[in-house]
Amino acid sequence: MTERPGQFPFTRGDSPRGPDPEDWFSTYYSGAGTATDTNKLFKERFARSDGRPSLLLAMDLPTQVGLDPDDDLAVGEVGRIGVAVSSLDDILALFDGIGLDSVTSGTVGNAIGVFTCPLFERAGIDTGVAARDMRIVLQNDPLKEYTGRGTQIFPIATALELSTDVVEYVHRTLGSTWKPQYTCSTQMRWGGVSASQEIGFGLANMTTYVEAAARRGIDPAAYLSRTDLHMSSDEDLLGEVAKFRAARRAWAMLVERRFGRAVAEAAPLKITVFTAGNRLTAQRPLNNIVRTTTHVLAAMLGGVHEILVPGYDEALGLPTQEATALTNATKEILFHEAGIGRAADQLGGSEEVERLTDELTEEALEWFDVIAEKGGMVTAISEGFIHAEMTAGTYRRQLELESGERRIVGLNHGDTGEATPLEIFEGNPNAEAEQLERVGGLRASRPEAPVGAALLALQAEATKKVADPSHNLVPAVGTCVEARATVGEIFTVLREVFGTTAAPTVAAGSIA
Amino acid sequence: MARIVLAKPGLDGHEAGVMLIARALRDAGFEVVYLGPRQTPDAIVAAVIQEDADLLGLSILTGGHLTHSERVLAALREHGVDDVPLVVGGIIPPKAAADLRRVGVADVFGPGVSLGEASARIGKLVAR
Numbered sequence: 093m094t095e096r097p098g099q100f101p102f103t104r105g106d107s108p109r110g111p112d113p114e115d116w117f118s119t120y121y122s123g124a125g126t127a128t129d130t131n132k133l134f135k136e137r138f139a140r141s142d143g144r145p146s147l148l149l150a151m152d153l154p155t156q157v158g159l160d161p162d163d164d165l166a167v168g169e170v171g172r173i174g175v176a177v178s179s180l181d182d183i184l185a186l187f188d189g190i191g192l193d194s195v196t197s198g199t200v201g202n203a204i205g206v207f208t209c210p211l212f213e214r215a216g217i218d219t220g221v222a223a224r225d226m227r228i229v230l231q232n233d234p235l236k237e238y239t240g241r242g243t244q245i246f247p248i249a250t251a252l253e254l255s256t257d258v259v260e261y262v263h264r265t266l267g268s269t270w271k272p273q274y275t276c277s278t279q280m281r282w283g284g285v286s287a288s289q290e291i292g293f294g295l296a297n298m299t300t301y302v303e304a305a306a307r308r309g310i311d312p313a314a315y316l317s318r319t320d321l322h323m324s325s326d327e328d329l330l331g332e333v334a335k336f337r338a339a340r341r342a343w344a345m346l347v348e349r350r351f352g353r354a355v356a357e358a359a360p361l362k363i364t365v366f367t368a369g370n371r372l373t374a375q376r377p378l379n380n381i382v383r384t385t386t387h388v389l390a391a392m393l394g395g396v397h398e399i400l401v402p403g404y405d406e407a408l409g410l411p412t413q414e415a416t417a418l419t420n421a422t423k424e425i426l427f428h429e430a431g432i433g434r435a436a437d438q439l440g441g442s443e444e445v446e447r448l449t450d451e452l453t454e455e456a457l458e459w460f461d462v463i464a465e466k467g468g469m470v471t472a473i474s475e476g477f478i479h480a481e482m483t484a485g486t487y488r489r490q491l492e493l494e495s496g497e498r499r500i501v502g503l504n505h506g507d508t509g510e511a512t513p514l515e516i517f518e519g520n521p522n523a524e525a526e527q528l529e530r531v532g533g534l535r536a537s538r539p540e541a542p543v544g545a546a547l548l549a550l551q552a553e554a555t556k557k558v559a560d561p562s563h564n565l566v567p568a569v570g571t572c573v574e575a576r577a578t579v580g581e582i583f584t585v586l587r588e589v590f591g592t593t594a595a596p597t598v599a600a601g602s603i604a
Numbered sequence: 605m606a607r608i609v610l611a612k613p614g615l616d617g618h619e620a621g622v623m624l625i626a627r628a629l630r631d632a633g634f635e636v637v638y639l640g641p642r643q644t645p646d647a648i649v650a651a652v653i654q655e656d657a658d659l660l661g662l663s664i665l666t667g668g669h670l671t672h673s674e675r676v677l678a679a680l681r682e683h684g685v686d687d688v689p690l691v692v693g694g695i696i697p698p699k700a701a702a703d704l705r706r707v708g709v710a711d712v713f714g715p716g717v718s719l720g721e722a723s724a725r726i727g728k729l730v731a732r
Contacts, residue, residue, distance in 0.1 A: 153614070374715035409697070490624055519667075
C-alpha cells in the first residue's frame with residue numbers, strides 16, 4: 093500500500109493515528125417529554141459519564157418545524173419523539189444543574205438552525221458561560237429534510253440561505269468550539285439509496301453548503317475545518333468499511349478538483365456516524381444487539397469519529413435507559429476488550445476491502461457528477477430525483493425480503509418465533525399538557541412590549557433578506573429569543589415573509 | 605376499481621413505509637391517492653369525500669397513533685362518513701393495536717407485515 097493514514101487522499105484516515113477513541117464514547121442523542129423530564133435524564137447520564145459527555149438534544153417534531161405546542165398540527169406530537177423546546181426558558185431548564193461548559197451539546201433541528209444557534213448562545217449568556225467555553229454542535233442541514241425526514245419549512249433556496257446565516261454568524265462571532273453545520277447522508281441511506289449513492293449525494297450536499305458559505309466570504313478550508321459528513325453504518329461490514337474509506341478518498345479528489353491541492357490536503361473529510369437504525373427489527377429485538385455491534389464495528393474500522401447508536405428497542409419506541417447504556421458498552425467492549433481502533437485503518441490492505449474501496453470511489457464520483465449535471469443538489473431534490481432513488485431502493489429490498497432472496501434472521505430466516513416481550517420506554521404521558529402550561533405561563537408572565545418589538549424587527553429584517561439573501565437573520569432571531577418569544581411566534585413571522593414549501597407529495601401514478 | 609386514500613397525519617415526514625404500501629397496493633390493482641405528510645384530520649376527511657374513497661389508510665411512526673386515529677375517526681363521523689374503513693400502519697406495538705381496534709380502527713399493520721399480506725387484508729376490507 094502506497095497510501096498512508098493522514099495523508100492525501102486520506103483513504104486510510106484523516107489523521108496518522110486514526111480517530112481519538114474517546115470521541116466514540118459518551119455521545120448520546122436523546123430527549124423526550126418536557127425540558128424538566130429531559131433534564132432528569134441528562135443529569136443521570138452526566139453523573140455516569142467520565143469527562144465531558146456529548147448530550148445532543150432530540151427535539152420533538154413541533155419544535156423542529158417551528159410550531160408552538162398549542163398549534164392544531166402539534167396535537168399528539170408534543171414531547172413525543174424528542175423534547176419540547178418552545179423558548180429560551182426550556183433550554184435553561186434542560187441544562188439546569190449541569191452547566192453548558194461541562195458538556196458538548198447541540199441539536200439536529202435542521203429547519204430551525206437560525207433559532208437553535210441563538211438559543212444556545214443566549215443560554216450561555218444567561219448562565220454566565222462564555223461562548224468559547226461551550227462546545228456546540230448544530231446539524232443545520234436543511235437539504236436532508238427535503239428527502240429524508242420531512243421537517244422542512246421554507247422553500248428550499250430560502251432554507252439554504254437561512255442555514256448559511258448560522259454558518260456565517262458562528263464563523264464570525266462564536267469561535268472554533270462551535271460547529272455550525274454538518275452534512276447528514278444518514279437518512280438518505282435509511283430511505284433506500286446504495287452505499288455509493290450515499291457518498292455521492294452526501295458529498296453533493298456538502299458541496300452545496302461549502303459554496304453557499306463561500307458566497308458569504310467564508311474560506312472553503314475554514315468551512316471544512318469545522319464540519320463533517322454524518323453517515324449511516326449499515327449491515328454489510330466490509331462494504332461499509334470500504335464506504336468510509338471511499339468517501340474520504342472521493343472527497344479529497346473532489347476538493348482538489350474544485351479548490352486545489354492545498355485545500356484538499358488541509359481539510360480531509362471527517363466522518364461521524366449514526367448506525368443503521370433502519371435495520372433494527374421489531375421482531376426478536378435482542379437480535380438487534382448483534383446487528384448494532386457489526387454496525388459499530390464497521391464504523392470503528394472505517395476510521396470515523398463520533399458514533400451514535402440507536403437502542404436495540406429502536407423499532408419499538410424511544411430507547412430505555414438500559415438500551416442506551418448498552419450502546420455505549422458496545423463501543424467500549426469493542427475498543428477496550430477486542431482492540432478495535434488501536435491503530436488506524438486496521439483492515440487496510442485486505443484484498444476485498446481495497447477492491448470495494450476502489451469500486452465505491454468510482455461509483456460515488458459518478459453519482460456526484462449525475463447531480464452536478466442536473467445543476468446541483470437543490471435542483472436534483474426539487475425534481476424528485478433523490479426521492480425516487482430512495483423509494484426504488486426500498487421497494488427492491490422489500491421484494492428481496494418477501495421472496496426470501498435476502499435473509500434477515502428473526503424476520504424471514506432462522507428462529508422467527510415470538511420473543512419475550514421487552515420493557516418499552518414509557519414517556520411522560522402528561523408532557524403535552526405540561527408543555528401547554530409552560531408556554532401559557534411564559535406568555536402570561538413575560539413583558540409583552542419587548543416581544544412585540546423584537547418580532548416586528550425580525551419581520552423587517554426578514555423582508556430585507558428577500559431582496560438580499562445574504563442578509564443575516566441570526567442577530568434578529570437572537571433578540572426575539574432573548575425577549576422570550578416562542579419558537580412558533582418566531583417562525584410564524586418567517587413563514588409569513590418567506591412562504592412555506594409544500595411537503596414533497598408524490599402522486600400515486602408517479603411512484604416509481 | 606377500489607380507491608384507497610393514504611395519508612400521514614401529524615408532523616412526521618418519514619415516508620418510506622407509506623410509499624412502499626402505496627406502490628404495493630397499486631400493483632395489486634387498487635387506485636391509490638397518497639396525500640403526503642402533515643395532513644390535518646379535516647384535510648384527510650375532505651380528500652376521502654372528494655375522492656369517494658373505499659378505504660382510508662394512515663401511516664404513523666411517531667407513537668401518536670391513538671391520538672391521530674381518534675381525531676380522524678371523529679372527523680369522519682362529524683362529516684357523516686360511516687362506510688369507509690380506517691386502517692393504520694407504522695411502528696405500532698402489539699398492545700397498542702388492540703387499543704386502536706377498540707376505538708374503531710378496522711385493521712392495524714405493524715412492523716413485519718408483508719406487502720402481500722397487507723394488500724390481501726385491505727382487499728378483504730374493501731370487498732365487504
